Amino acid sequence: xxxxxxxxxxxxxxxxxxxxxxxxxxxxxxxxxxxxxxxxxxxxxxxxxxxxxxxxxxxxxxxxxxxxxxxxxxxxxxxxxxxxxxxxxxxxxxxxxxxxxxxxxxxxxxx
Amino acid sequence: xxxxxxxxxxxxxxxxxxxxxxxxxxxxxxxxxxxxxxxxxxxxxxxxxxxxxxxxxxxxxxxxxxxxxxxxxxxxxxxxxxxxxxxxxxxxxxxxxxxxxxxxxxxxxxxxx
Numbered sequence: 001x002x003x004x005x006x007x008x009x010x011x012x013x014x015x016x017x018x019x020x021x022x023x024x025x026x027x028x029x030x031x032x033x034x035x036x037x038x039x040x041x042x043x044x045x046x047x048x049x050x051x052x053x054x055x056x057x058x059x060x061x062x063x064x065x066x067x068x069x070x071x072x073x074x075x076x077x078x079x080x081x082x083x084x085x086x087x088x089x090x091x092x093x094x095x096x097x098x099x100x101x102x103x104x105x106x107x108x109x110x111x
Numbered sequence: 112x113x114x115x116x117x118x119x120x121x122x123x124x125x126x127x128x129x130x131x132x133x134x135x136x137x138x139x140x141x142x143x144x145x146x147x148x149x150x151x152x153x154x155x156x157x158x159x160x161x162x163x164x165x166x167x168x169x170x171x172x173x174x175x176x177x178x179x180x181x182x183x184x185x186x187x188x189x190x191x192x193x194x195x196x197x198x199x200x201x202x203x204x205x206x207x208x209x210x211x212x213x214x215x216x217x218x219x220x221x222x223x224x
Contacts, residue, residue, distance in 0.1 A: 034212070043115075043202050043215030044154065087153060096166045098144060099204075099213060101153030 004088045009106040018075040020105055022088030025069045031092050035073045037084040078109045115216035117203050123222045129191035132219045136205030145188050146202040154202055193223045
């Protein structure tokens with residue numbers, strides 16, 4: 001079972017920041033937080049991951065709370081192409097560990 | 112860099128028939144995953160390979176599903192015989208090693224009628 005809890009759906013206005021929350025209250029000290037997204041009819045796409053420090057790349061920013069029990073994925077300027085299902089996953093970086101997906105958050109970016 | 116290639120993209124079969132899916136991972140990626148995604152749900156792992164060895168197949172219905180990864184590169188997933196509940200998208204993913212991010216193919220959409 002997935003170890004994360006996410007809202008079922010969210011809306012965001014085009015051009016505004018999209019803030020997607022994830023709760024992982026039972027996260028272990030050696031588990032990383034990963035975010036993937038899945039655009040309709042495509043395979044999941046890796047976005048970003050982090051352990052405890054905030055991370056930023058060309059796609060998004062990941063903010064992890066100090067107690068690591070929750071995190072937020074931020075898309076700074078959402079476009080219509082960001083409409084997708086976003087998955088938050090916690091995972092240990094060890095041999096043999098796979099990615100356990102929950103139902104994710106369906107983000108709709110509205111014009 | 113070429114991504115994960117899967118074929119076919121779509122397949123329709125009758126129940127009790129057999130079907131096979133093919134996956135070519137990103138060059139040099141040692142870890143290969145097969146996931147099943149039922150409509151409206153997140154992907155669920157079926158089997159994970161490290162090179163040509165199986166790391167995890169605990170959720171693979173072994174009475175009807177089989178997978179192989181000969182020579183540690185390409186992989187095939189087979190269903191024999193298919194059931195209606197096997198209708199889903201079958202996703203292949205690969206990663207450099209078990210601890211790095213995985214890259215997914217576009218998937219094969221299977222419809223069993």
